[in-house]
Amino acid sequence: MTPTLQRGEALLLAGIRQTHGFAEAPRDIPLQWQAFQQLTGMPPRRNGVNYGAVCATNTRTQTIEYMCAMEVGDFTGLPAHIGRMRVPEQNYAVFTHHGHVSEIRDTWAAIWSSWLPASGMTIADTPDFERYDEAFDPHTGRGGISIWLPVASV
Numbered sequence: 001m002t003p004t005l006q007r008g009e010a011l012l013l014a015g016i017r018q019t020h021g022f023a024e025a026p027r028d029i030p031l032q033w034q035a036f037q038q039l040t041g042m043p044p045r046r047n048g049v050n051y052g053a054v055c056a057t058n059t060r061t062q063t064i065e066y067m068c069a070m071e072v073g074d075f076t077g078l079p080a081h082i083g084r085m086r087v088p089e090q091n092y093a094v095f096t097h098h099g100h101v102s103e104i105r106d107t108w109a110a111i112w113s114s115w116l117p118a119s120g121m122t123i124a125d126t127p128d129f130e131r132y133d134e135a136f137d138p139h140t141g142r143g144g145i146s147i148w149l150p151v152a153s154v
Contacts, residue, residue, distance in 0.1 A: 001115050003093035010089045015069030017083030022062045036068035046071040052130035090126050090150045097145040124150035
């Protein structure tokens, strides 16, 4: 597992934010993506990329806040129920996920348990995210998936 190190640009993300229990997340996040695909009244997206951003993780309550999102140029005119997130410019370790989207949890686990402890890096205080580019096929669940982990040197 060898990431590339990249400087990520600042992003404005708009979509659906929900909190999930750790145990329920594998079942509930795909349902969240289905709801995201049905959104209407959204402004034009900046590109053909979707993002699965981890907004917050609480190990005490065993919950994660997750956002299914697209990049927008600004938040003007967004309906009140749409979540918003500003992601600052940041250095990232970028990992390619080669398997089916349902197996992405395994890639995350390997990053946290193996790569990060051996990397000599720490996590920067900004959201990490999954990036589903134009090559991702939502019907097959394959292709075009990367994980962007915000990093800083120790």
